[in-house]
Amino acid sequence: MTGAWCPWQHTAYGIVQAISTFTHHEQMARSVARAERNMLQAISGGVDHLDKCSAGTCCGIGRPGTRVVWKGRSASGSTSRGSCSISQTSNRTRRETGASVNQHTEELLRDVVARMERAIRDRDCPAMVAVQGDRTLMLSDYDYLRDEPTADAFEERAAVQVRAVHAVRWVFAVPQVLVLAGSAMAARAVSNHPLREGEREAVLWVSCDRRDGVDYGLVPYGRRPDGAVAAFGEPEVFTVALRPGDKLPGRRLLHCLELPGL
Structure with a gap:
């Protein structure tokens, strides 16, 4: 250089x-x-x-108006694809702390996480959508984090498949870098650069069950000093009322299916 x-x-x-x-x-x-x-x-x-x-x-970058809120505290963030804004809201009642998704959605989520773990260990960062309906589909896009049009196109293709198999549930997941400051949380796309202070990597996921509705969560994972993935944690479910920003991964998929996710 x-x-x-x-x-x-x-x-x-x-x-x-x-x-x-x-x-x-x-x-x-x-x-x-x-x-x-x-x-x-x-x-x-x-x-x-x-x-x-x-x-x-x-x-x-630096424009006002983007708020990222996690359990009641806010921070500023950018609105590029791969960054997500999550705002606390009172217009939808979420499950109480300690709740989880139903068994069938959890099994689908764990399948996606296992596939994502293998991809990340191979130094790939795909987006994945698992769909259950007339048959089970597993969709992936290895260029999802490249730019917004690419990401939107993948989510639109996934929406077509969700309808085609008359899905009863689906799970969308993509790796992100979380920025934590106390109770505040923001996220950005993964990169080859070292993590900054206060950041950690995780797989952000969105699930939708025809009976139970939409859930959001994450699966944290850590790395060794040499950059190799050390271990994946257990799936976690957001348990506060949320208003996801327009750039949140999976948001376009919800929109195409006319599901507000709020």
Whole structure:
């Protein structure tokens, strides 16, 4: 790495260049050579799209109005894909502390978590949706965290499959980095950079059961000093009334199915 980026350090242009460099030279290329992937992105407009998304995210950083609340305390956060805002609200009564999802949804959730654990240990960060209905489906997207259009497209495809199999329940999950400060919680997309103070990794999940409605939760996991995943924790269910922000993973899926999730 040269010092050519130094004049743009701490600027939006520097961030756009850093993302572009990572995507071209560091991001895993699946089922195709890196050079071929880069050329295809260049001629198909993917490079321009990436730069526009990066610039758009930079424009939203620091803008007021995004609140992230966990058990009654708030913090500021950005609104890019992979960041989630969760606000406490009184317009929906949630289960009391200690409650859990029903047995069938829990079994589906644990199946998703086991698959997610294997993927994360292989240094992948996919989004996954497990669907139970006329038959059981397992959907995944390894580019979900790349940008908002990619994420929305996957959730829209998942909604089509949920309807097609007349689903009675489904679970959506994606790895995130949680930022904890006392009782406040925010989240952002995972990356190859070391965690900052106060951050931890977890799989955020959303479940929907035709009888029991929508639940939100997380599955924490830790790493060893060498970066290898050490262990996954038990699934946890949010037990306060929530108003999820529009950027919360799984929110588009709920919207497409006309489920408010509130």
